[in-house]
Amino acid sequence: MKKAYIFPGQGSQFPGMGKELYDSSDEAKKLFASANEILGFDISDIMFNGTAEALKQTKVTQPSIFLHSVILAKVTEDFEPDMVAGHSLGELSALVGNGALSFEDGLKLVSKRAMAMQKACEINPSGMAAILGLDDEVVEKICAEIDEIVVPANYNCPGQLVIxxxxxxxxxxxxxxxxxxxxxxxxxxxxxxxxxPLMEPARMELAEAIKETQFNQPICPVYQNVNALPSTDTEEIKENLIAQLTAPVRWSQLVQKMVSDNGTVFIECGPGKVLQGLVKKIYREVEVEGV
Structure with a gap:
């Protein structure tokens, strides 16, 4: 029986997130204090006391979800993953979870990622849409026929694809x-x-930061968004992490691969239950739970 720890991405934030963790653990208190110092502003105050609107700020959203997920993993006594994965932003949380990245380096990369993505959004006004109830192939074909930039972005589960x-x-x-x-x-x-492809400026900016960051030998494989395959090779992990910004998140394929590699219990580590719901839609027979 293999434990698969999965880490959520953007959209899972909520007012008050992380407060319970902070109140119940000295280690969590230290990590939140360290995060405030690294980021140069009091993110813990926004997480615990801020409005939903305040949490939507780009510089806040991604680090908040990362902090909630990673600190939860660090204070969980029986956190012993056999495999990890994260949805989009969550891949960086997963890489701290399996030891490939330190807490500090992971947070710095998340912050740089958020800022780079914000800049790319300002260069090209653009957006996303959820498509429900069509086969992936139909969505892919229609997108390919349109004379504008529009591509499949998140293969979330059968019948749910974000463009x-x-x-x-x-x-x-x-x-x-x-x-x-x-x-x-x-x-x-x-x-x-x-x-x-509209995230190319962010990909280039993040590539520099990732190349300069120390990656360690992970304790277990990370199943990566870009190819839905496991890796423990630090250079390969880096390349896939860079490619992730302009490539689709193959979540559905990734979960299927984890199941075929004997992942039997999927444990969502972070705010919300979005990934638990997606895993159940992809593979009804597996066990899902939160930390």
Whole structure:
């Protein structure tokens, strides 16, 4: 029986997140204090006491989810993963979870990632939309036929694929996908076209930071977003992490691969239960739980 620890991405934040952790653990208190120092502002105060609107700020959202996930892993006594994975941003949390990155380096990379993505969003006004009730192949084909940048971005589970691209591309794609029989084609309240070619400026910026960061030999494989395959090779992990910003998140394929590699218990480590729900839709027979 293998334990698969999975770490959530953007959208899982909520007001008050991490407060319970802080109150119940001296180690958590130290890590939150360290995070405030590294980031140069009091992120713990925003997490514990801020509004939902305050948590939506780019410089806050991604580090908040990372901190909640990683500190939870660090204070959990029986945290012993056989395999790890994270959805988008969550891949960096997973890499701290399996020892490939230190807490400090992971947080610095998350902060740089958030800022680089924000800048890329400002260069190209763009967005994302959730497409429900169509086969992946149909969505891929329709996106490929549109003369605008619009691509599959998140393969979340069967019948749920998020697309990403220019505002015009998203608008045309949503119309055509509805005509093709999509149950819903719903624009998402996000700042830009994540996991699309429009994130190229952010990919280039993050590549420099990742190349300069020390990666250690992990204690177990990380199943990566870009190819849905396990890796313990630090150079390969780095390359895939850089490619992730402009490539789709192959979450559905990744979970299937973890199951075929004997992952039997999926434990979501971080805020919310989004990934537990997706795993159950991908593979009904496995056990899912939160930390």
């Amino acid at each position: 990403s691209g220019s505002n015009k591309g998203i608008e045309i794609a949503c119309e055509r996908l509805k005509e093709a029989g999509a149950k819903r084609a719903l624009p998402l309240p996000v700042g830009g076209a994540f996991h699309s």
